[in-house]
Amino acid sequence: xxxxxxxxxxxxxxxxxxxxxxxxxxxxxxxxxxxxxxxxxxxxxxxxxxxxxxxxxxxxxxxxxxxxxxxxxxxxxxxxxxxxxxxxx
Amino acid sequence: xxxxxxxxxxxxxxxxxxxxxxxxxxxxxxxxxxxxxxxxxxxxxxxxxxxxxxxxxxxxxxxxxxxxxxxxxxxxxxxxxxxxxxxxxxxxxxxxxxxxxxxxxxxxxxxxxxxxxxxxxxxxxxxxxxxxxxxxxxxxxxxxxxxxxxxxxxxxxxxxxxxxxxxxxxxxxxxxxxxxxxxxxxxxxxxxxxxxxxxxxxxxxxxxxxxxxxxxxxxxxxxxxxxxxxxxxxxxxxxxxxxxxxxxxxxxxxxxxxxxxxxxxxxxxxxxxxxxxxxxxxxxxxxxxxxxxxxxxxxxxxxxxxxxxxxxxxxxxxxxxxxxxxxxxxxxxxxxxxxxxxxxxxxxxxxxxxxxxxxxxxxxxxxxxxxxxxxxxxxxxxxxxxxxxxxxxxxxxxxxxxxxxxxxxxxxxxxxxxxxxxxxxxxxxxxxxxxxxxxxxxxxxxxxxxxxxxxxxxxxxxxxxxxxxxxxxxxxxxxxxxxxxxxxxx
Numbered sequence: 001x002x003x004x005x006x007x008x009x010x011x012x013x014x015x016x017x018x019x020x021x022x023x024x025x026x027x028x029x030x031x032x033x034x035x036x037x038x039x040x041x042x043x044x045x046x047x048x049x050x051x052x053x054x055x056x057x058x059x060x061x062x063x064x065x066x067x068x069x070x071x072x073x074x075x076x077x078x079x080x081x082x083x084x085x086x087x088x089x
Numbered sequence: 090x091x092x093x094x095x096x097x098x099x100x101x102x103x104x105x106x107x108x109x110x111x112x113x114x115x116x117x118x119x120x121x122x123x124x125x126x127x128x129x130x131x132x133x134x135x136x137x138x139x140x141x142x143x144x145x146x147x148x149x150x151x152x153x154x155x156x157x158x159x160x161x162x163x164x165x166x167x168x169x170x171x172x173x174x175x176x177x178x179x180x181x182x183x184x185x186x187x188x189x190x191x192x193x194x195x196x197x198x199x200x201x202x203x204x205x206x207x208x209x210x211x212x213x214x215x216x217x218x219x220x221x222x223x224x225x226x227x228x229x230x231x232x233x234x235x236x237x238x239x240x241x242x243x244x245x246x247x248x249x250x251x252x253x254x255x256x257x258x259x260x261x262x263x264x265x266x267x268x269x270x271x272x273x274x275x276x277x278x279x280x281x282x283x284x285x286x287x288x289x290x291x292x293x294x295x296x297x298x299x300x301x302x303x304x305x306x307x308x309x310x311x312x313x314x315x316x317x318x319x320x321x322x323x324x325x326x327x328x329x330x331x332x333x334x335x336x337x338x339x340x341x342x343x344x345x346x347x348x349x350x351x352x353x354x355x356x357x358x359x360x361x362x363x364x365x366x367x368x369x370x371x372x373x374x375x376x377x378x379x380x381x382x383x384x385x386x387x388x389x390x391x392x393x394x395x396x397x398x399x400x401x402x403x404x405x406x407x408x409x410x411x412x413x414x415x416x417x418x419x420x421x422x423x424x425x426x427x428x429x430x431x432x433x434x435x436x437x438x439x440x441x442x443x444x445x446x447x448x449x450x451x452x453x454x455x456x457x458x459x460x461x462x463x464x465x466x467x468x469x470x471x472x473x474x475x476x477x478x479x480x481x482x483x484x485x486x487x488x489x490x491x492x493x494x495x496x497x498x499x500x501x502x503x504x505x506x507x508x509x510x511x512x513x514x515x516x517x518x519x520x521x522x523x524x525x526x527x528x529x530x531x532x533x534x535x536x537x538x539x540x541x542x543x544x545x546x547x548x549x550x551x552x553x554x555x556x557x558x559x560x561x562x563x564x565x566x567x568x569x570x571x572x573x574x575x576x577x578x579x
Contacts, residue, residue, distance in 0.1 A: 003237045006347055006355060013356040016138055017363030023145045026460060026485055029368060029467030030202060032144050033335055035154050036364040037209050039137050040338045042161065042357040043216040045130075046349045048168045048179050050223035059226070061178045063219035068186020069193070070212040075158040076194035077205060082154055084474040085147040 031081045038074025043067045122171045129167030130353035136160030137357050141364070147480050164353050199475045200432050203465040207260040207331045210338045214252025217341035218308055221245035224348050225301040236297040241347035243293030246308040249341035254315030256334050262324050263331075263464060274321040279385060285314040322384065325545045328465045329372045329383045336365020368466045375460030377512070377523035397549045401541060404554035408561050410568065413535055414575035420497035422453045424489065426528055427469055428462055430503015430538075434565035437476040440502065443573050444478070455482050457489045457499075457526050459507040490527050499531035502565050505544030510552055520546045534558040537568045 024032050044067035051060025137160045143153015169179065197205045221242040261269035292307040322330055339361025346354025373380050417423065425444065431437060444454040456478065462469035470483050493499065501508055504526075512523040528534050529552050536553060538560065543549060552558055561568050 003234060003347075006237075006350075006352075009352055010343060010355050010359050013134075013359035014363045017141075017360040018367065020138060020141050020145070021360075021364045021367050024141070025145070025147075026371075026458065026467055027470040027480055027483055028144050028147065028150055029371075030206075030463075030465055030471045031150060031154070031467070032141070032364060033332070033368065033466060034202070034206050034209070035144060035157060036141065036361045037206055037213065037335060037338065039140070039157055039161070039357050040210075040213040040335075040342045040361040041216070042133075042137075042164060042354050043213060043220055043342045043345050044161075045164050045168045045351060046220040046224075046345050046354055047182070047216055048165070048174050049172045049349060049351075050220045051175060051178065052223070052227050056223045056226045057175065057178060059219045059223040060175070061182050063216045063223065064179060064182025065186045065189070066212040066219070067216035068183050069190040070186075070209050070216065071161055072187045072190030073193040073205075074190070074209050075154060075161070076191060077197060077202075078154045079151065080194060081199070081202070081471050081474070082147075082151045084471070084477075085480050086151055 027085070028082075031078050031085075034074055034081065035078040038071050038078060041067045041070035041074060044071055126167045126171035127352065129163055129171075130351065133160040133164035133167075133353050134356040136163070137360060141360060199472055200435070201264070202471060203327065203331060203463075203468060204260045204263040206465060207256045207263060207327075207334065210331065210334045211253045211256030211260070213338035214249040214256065214334075214341050216249075217245045217338075217345040218249035218253065220345045221249070221348050222304060222308070225304045235299040238348055238350075239296035239299055239301075240293055241344050242301075242304060243289075243296040243307060245341050245344035245348055246304055247289050247293060247311045248337050248344060250308045250311035251315040251318065252334050252337040252341055254312045255319045255337075256315075256331070258316055258319040259327055259330050259334060262319075262322075263327050265324070269320075270324075272321050272323045278317065278321060282314065282317050285310050285317070289314065318384070326376075326383050328461060328463070328468075329369055329376070329380070331465055332365055332368035332372055333380070334365070336362050336369060339363075339365060371460060372466055375524060377520060395549065397541065397543075400549040400551050401554050405541065406559050408535070408559035410561065410571035410575040413559070413561060413572055414579055416533060416535075417447065417452075417498060417576065418579060420447075420452055422455075422496050423447055424455050424457050424484075424493065424496045424499045424528070424531065426457045426459075426499060426501040426504055426508060426526055427473065428459075428502065428504025428507065429464060429469075430565055432463060432469070432472050432503075434503065436502060436566040436569050437472050437478075439566055439569040439573060441473075441476040441478055443569060443576070444482075446573065446576050455484050455489065457486065457493075457528075458483050459486055459504065459526055460524075461507065462504065486524060486526055493527045493530040496531040498533045498535060499528040500535045500537065501528055502537045502569070505538070505550055506546045506548075508552060509544070509546070509548070509550045511548065511550070518546075518548060520548070528552070529555055529557070532557060535561050537561045537563070537565055539564060 047060055047063035047067045051057040136156045140153045140157030143149040225242050289307045289310050292303040295303050339358045343355050343358025447454050458469050508526050508528045510529050511518045512520045512525045534557055
């Protein structure tokens with residue numbers, strides 16, 4: 001993949017993000033933050049592929065731990081919050 | 090490409106009796122592993138977007154979050170199956186991370202949510218730093234373009250490191266750890282920060298020649314930079330800081346995506362980057378300050394404004410819970426204005442009880458939520474949701490402001506600057522132009538407050554001295570409990 005393709009994907013994704021996120025009501029801004037935070041744990045994919053040799057492997061392992069904590073914790077805590085919004089009436 | 094285009098026809102030819110195995114075989118023949126995993130990443134990216142879209146309404150939000158999680162699961166599974174993964178490390182790392190993440194998510198209190206999000210931002214940031222670091226150590230870069238991979242690795246290291254240490258400091262401030270309680274600054278602080286930014290950016294450019302040693306120097310500097318950037322910022326500005334760091338954690342993930350040539354990292358990172366910037370912007374507007382001002386300047390209360398005595402002398406009317414209970418008898422519409430003081434006092438549950446009592450008498454109760462009412466965007470809404478307040482009673486500032494004039498009683502608990510009319514009337518005030526809740530237009534305003542002490546802006550609030558304002562002095566929770574007791578006796 002060349003750099004222009006990558007940049008194209010990046011810029012278009014930013015526009016999609018802005019379009020979608022501006023429609024999120026303030027009531028849900030905290031879950032939005034924790035949920036998008038979990039999505040930024042996508043580095044986990046990179047972490048799984050990273051690492052050669054001892055030091056590389058160590059860095060990769062630590063990256064997996066941090067990213068997984070981010071992902072699992074982020075989605076779970078978002079779910080916990082959203083469930084509170086749901087139990088209306 | 091030709092093969093892919095033929096795929097649907099091939100599948101259709103198999104007829105109904107075709108087993109899924111055969112379809113899978115056709116798929117694997119038509120697609121290389123690399124294409125297969127990229128297809129999986131595409132599905133994941135789409136699910137992330139649909140997931141965030143689900144968050145546009147409380148009804149669909151739980152499903153949205155679930156979609157995001159499924160997207161993540163697909164991305165991880167595709168990587169595990171299709172990539173060159175060291176299984177023992179992967180399993181061990183995922184096990185540890187899952188345990189830690191579950192523990193954090195289940196033990197955190199809703200008032201501590203800002204700290205947790207800050208901490209998770211930091212984890213995302215450091216993960217990107219480590220991924221880029223491992224990639225730099227790999228002798229043969231996976232990308233064709235050495236210069237781009239080097240630059241991207243440098244940026245991932247820089248942004249990720251700042252996010253990591255910056256988030257840890259922010260979390261420490263939000264947790265009110267004694268080490269972080271006071272904003273910390275020293276002479277030449279901003280100059281040193283500027284030098285560090287310049288040096289690390291230069292080193293990112295330097296990394297384009299394909300050498301890797303700069304990476305470890307620049308991340309070290311960036312780790313220090315993250316601390317230096319956040320320490321001078323006061324606790325009340327943390328909503329802006331964590332929103333910004335949220336954005337950074339996304340950008341770091343995007344940069345890591347450019348390093349390892351992975352689309353889903355680029356897309357997911359861009360989404361989060363956009364989200365963080367939008368929230369930062371909303372917070373800055375709500376505080377009437379520019380981002381530059383939040384990051385680099387202190388909030389100086391103006392010395393030439395009127396003193397407390399000039400504003401308050403002889404005009405303050407104190408009230409009692411019994412009196413307020415009588416006032417609330419026979420009213421039609423009550424608006425509760427919660428501030429962070431309510432959250433600190435953990436008074437949201439007793440406020441909910443008060444609302445239930447009033448609603449039983451046929452009173453309409455609504456909540457006016459200022460954007461900076463909590464310690465992060467939307468925090469107050471979560472705290473009230475925790476106390477079972479239906480979300481359709483939570484009104485945004487723009488929606489409720491025109492209706493204060495039709496409100497019998499406004500009860501303000503633990504909020505001060507966000508209801509200070511000076512923002513609209515005095516152009517020289519430090520909060521001039523800040524959007525406020527127009528509670529003064531209500532027939533009667535009850536201010537629940539410990540004392541007449543100023544809010545964060547350090548200026549007196551003429552609302553307290555207004556004819557229609559009554560002060561109910563005391564701890565927010567205790568005052569509410571007394572009020573509920575008085576109402577029940579009536």
